Amino acid sequence: MSATIKDVAKMAGVAVSTVSYALNNSPKISEETRRKVVRAAEALNFRPSGAARNLKKRKSETIGLFLNDLGGPFYSQVIEGVQEIVASHDYNLIVCSTYGGENSSAHRFLREKFVDGAIIMGTAISDSLILQVASESFPIVVLDRELRGDYVHNVLITNEQGGYDAVAHLIKLGRRNIEFLSGPSAAFDNTQRYEGYKRALLEHDLPVPKRIAMHGRFLEAGGYQAVKLLLASKRLPDAIFAANDEMAIGAIRALHEAGLRVPEDIAIVGFDNINLAPLIRPALSTIGHSKFEVGAIATQLVFNARKEEDVIILPTQLIARQSCGFSGGVSEQDHDNLVASILHVGGRTKH
Amino acid sequence: MSATIKDVAKMAGVAVSTVSYALNNSPKISEETRRKVVRAAEALNFRPSGAARNLKKRKSETIGLFLNDLGGPFYSQVIEGVQEIVASHDYNLIVCSTYGGENSSAHRFLREKFVDGAIIMGTAISDSLILQVASESFPIVVLDRELRGDYVHNVLITNEQGGYDAVAHLIKLGRRNIEFLSGPSAAFDNTQRYEGYKRALLEHDLPVPKRIAMHGRFLEAGGYQAVKLLLASKRLPDAIFAANDEMAIGAIRALHEAGLRVPEDIAIVGFDNINLAPLIRPALSTIGHSKFEVGAIATQLVFNARKEEDVIILPTQLIARQSCGFSGGVSEQDHDNLVASILHVGGRTKH
DNA sequence: GTGAAAGCGCTAACAC
DNA sequence: GTGTTAGCGCTTTCAC
Numbered sequence: 001m002s003a004t005i006k007d008v009a010k011m012a013g014v015a016v017s018t019v020s021y022a023l024n025n026s027p028k029i030s031e032e033t034r035r036k037v038v039r040a041a042e043a044l045n046f047r048p049s050g051a052a053r054n055l056k057k058r059k060s061e062t063i064g065l066f067l068n069d070l071g072g073p074f075y076s077q078v079i080e081g082v083q084e085i086v087a088s089h090d091y092n093l094i095v096c097s098t099y100g101g102e103n104s105s106a107h108r109f110l111r112e113k114f115v116d117g118a119i120i121m122g123t124a125i126s127d128s129l130i131l132q133v134a135s136e137s138f139p140i141v142v143l144d145r146e147l148r149g150d151y152v153h154n155v156l157i158t159n160e161q162g163g164y165d166a167v168a169h170l171i172k173l174g175r176r177n178i179e180f181l182s183g184p185s186a187a188f189d190n191t192q193r194y195e196g197y198k199r200a201l202l203e204h205d206l207p208v209p210k211r212i213a214m215h216g217r218f219l220e221a222g223g224y225q226a227v228k229l230l231l232a233s234k235r236l237p238d239a240i241f242a243a244n245d246e247m248a249i250g251a252i253r254a255l256h257e258a259g260l261r262v263p264e265d266i267a268i269v270g271f272d273n274i275n276l277a278p279l280i281r282p283a284l285s286t287i288g289h290s291k292f293e294v295g296a297i298a299t300q301l302v303f304n305a306r307k308e309e310d311v312i313i314l315p316t317q318l319i320a321r322q323s324c325g326f327s328g329g330v331s332e333q334d335h336d337n338l339v340a341s342i343l344h345v346g347g348r349t350k351h
Numbered sequence: 352m353s354a355t356i357k358d359v360a361k362m363a364g365v366a367v368s369t370v371s372y373a374l375n376n377s378p379k380i381s382e383e384t385r386r387k388v389v390r391a392a393e394a395l396n397f398r399p400s401g402a403a404r405n406l407k408k409r410k411s412e413t414i415g416l417f418l419n420d421l422g423g424p425f426y427s428q429v430i431e432g433v434q435e436i437v438a439s440h441d442y443n444l445i446v447c448s449t450y451g452g453e454n455s456s457a458h459r460f461l462r463e464k465f466v467d468g469a470i471i472m473g474t475a476i477s478d479s480l481i482l483q484v485a486s487e488s489f490p491i492v493v494l495d496r497e498l499r500g501d502y503v504h505n506v507l508i509t510n511e512q513g514g515y516d517a518v519a520h521l522i523k524l525g526r527r528n529i530e531f532l533s534g535p536s537a538a539f540d541n542t543q544r545y546e547g548y549k550r551a552l553l554e555h556d557l558p559v560p561k562r563i564a565m566h567g568r569f570l571e572a573g574g575y576q577a578v579k580l581l582l583a584s585k586r587l588p589d590a591i592f593a594a595n596d597e598m599a600i601g602a603i604r605a606l607h608e609a610g611l612r613v614p615e616d617i618a619i620v621g622f623d624n625i626n627l628a629p630l631i632r633p634a635l636s637t638i639g640h641s642k643f644e645v646g647a648i649a650t651q652l653v654f655n656a657r658k659e660e661d662v663i664i665l666p667t668q669l670i671a672r673q674s675c676g677f678s679g680g681v682s683e684q685d686h687d688n689l690v691a692s693i694l695h696v697g698g699r700t701k702h
Numbered sequence: 703g704t705g706a707a708a709g710c711g712c713t714a715a716c717a718c
Numbered sequence: 719g720t721g722t723t724a725g726c727g728c729t730t731t732c733a734c
Contacts, residue, residue, distance in 0.1 A: 002488070006712095016711090016713095016722095017714075017722080017723090018720055018721070020712070020714085021720085024713085028720085047462050047464060047484065048462075049464055051405035051411065051710085051712090052711035055403050055711085055712075055727065055728085056713045057713070058726070060402065070430045071431055072427070073626070076422025076424075079422050083421065083448055092447070093447060094456070096446065099434070100438055105413065105445070108401070111398050111399075112399060132396060137353070276630065279630075355726090355727055356728060366704065367728080367729095369703085369705070372704085375729085379703055379704085380703070381704090384703075399727080399728070400726085403727035403728035405710095405728095406726090407709080407710050407728050408710085408729070
């Protein structure tokens, strides 16, 4: 058993409150007493119990970031944005996985008020749980769904417009037969990106395929398999718009294996501009958005904790690289500047 | 203020202990009482306080994974390994960053016994803090340093042998002038990999460069800059062994920009076999190891919590792809099988 | 099967 | 400045 504040008090020959004050740097403790206390605490290897302090103060000074998949390449920059703001408030950040349904750590932490606020990305936490636990002392920000409720805020990106821009660009480059490589149909992001795809086709008088031919579950392997299946059908499109970059990368792999050239035979545009996108060959054209800023703004909303919902929508930006054929959009060099400008939107949009 | 167990008891017309038993599914509560309690709890939107429960039970049933950099591409598989074992013990996992020195969340959580055990990767937590807080009720596993102490365990990989294998392979392919692209000199992994590099040169009667020409801080941008500097010096090697894959990828980028061909002009081998390695062009030759297994084994050690230190050393494996020139090592197709075999070492090695 | 009560290790109001 | 004390919201022992 490790030492408690009582042990320290006994050893230093003072009251527990004195120990508490001394160790929390209260100004009203004399230097001599403080030294005595510190010495005793060190001698006993005393470490205050966070659980006790949290119970007493009724807050943990930590906020939680809940993600579907801790390892995803997509999240890292979001995490950094969150981390930055959390640290600037002198708070702690814990990241944990929503994997495991009702018994996941995320569920427990949400229910048990382990954290003072939460940022949720991914669909594993139900709308109803979020609405139930959100409160003045427990604000929640959701990142990839639309959800209205007291003390629930949304940070979104212009998914529909991004999808539109991607497909309109392909059309401008002369592609006419553009397939949509879909993520999970239930995913909000996916649905919106698909709407943008449809709008671009319609506005250019192109037929919208009756049904989505390819489903890739937002995964590299999923994109690969979906394209393999498509290739077997022998009905080849001249371009593919993938609902995220990972699937686009899988698609490219499958096309290469089949001896098809990207972009000459089939052009590809992804979505998200993950770190990998410029590194693969051909470099992936995609729709970029500031993931860092999504995280940072979400975190600011947590600390603001207003009852009325805020809905922040951040812009997306076509980034044309090799995989779509002709670099008619933003050049890669310009991209850094664009990201910098995206970083300063901060507009608060109400629905 | 949200409802407490007392409120629930009052509303249900029972004692607090009854509420506690009922909600924790104690068998000695009658179905009727349980129903009453559950109804009251729901009506009040009661959520038990994790802090109070932890304080009372003197454990949190969560373990902490502390990383330098939450977003790194390297960590994701380690995290998955940890996650899997933690979940199988019905425990919670929190991941948090060691960034921020003394005031980082990681420091606080470690000191305040927020978690029941810790896995530490990265150098931001000092040896002395680890030794101080490790105890029977708080086992710690470190992943990338050697550290002996009660209730402190190590999971390592054969870094030195990996470095040797990488360089020996380059030599076998006819390269004679091999530079080392170094990570931070203080990093344990880096030092060991460098030792392997030296041994390979010495055993093949090749001169060891007097000083390390390139330092890339384990980052892509660092590798890029280091190679840019090297190129300026006009003394080109015919191969580079990078202490990790990210730097290797940066190196390739710099070489391409300079109009040099990889592997024809300069061959490259990295270390870690991150997800990206097979996807870039040329596909990166590297030293692979099972990151998932590192995480999984580390977590098992946390749950075992022996006083005597365990030192587990997992094997590495050369994975020859295009960037080193000739595919004389393990083919990519075979790699999955090898990884599978690596997954089942589990040998416990004592020093 | 249920209730009363002690206490986990702290903080902070209050007394001196 | 320092000590006394009352909880924070639970779990669990012990009576009944």
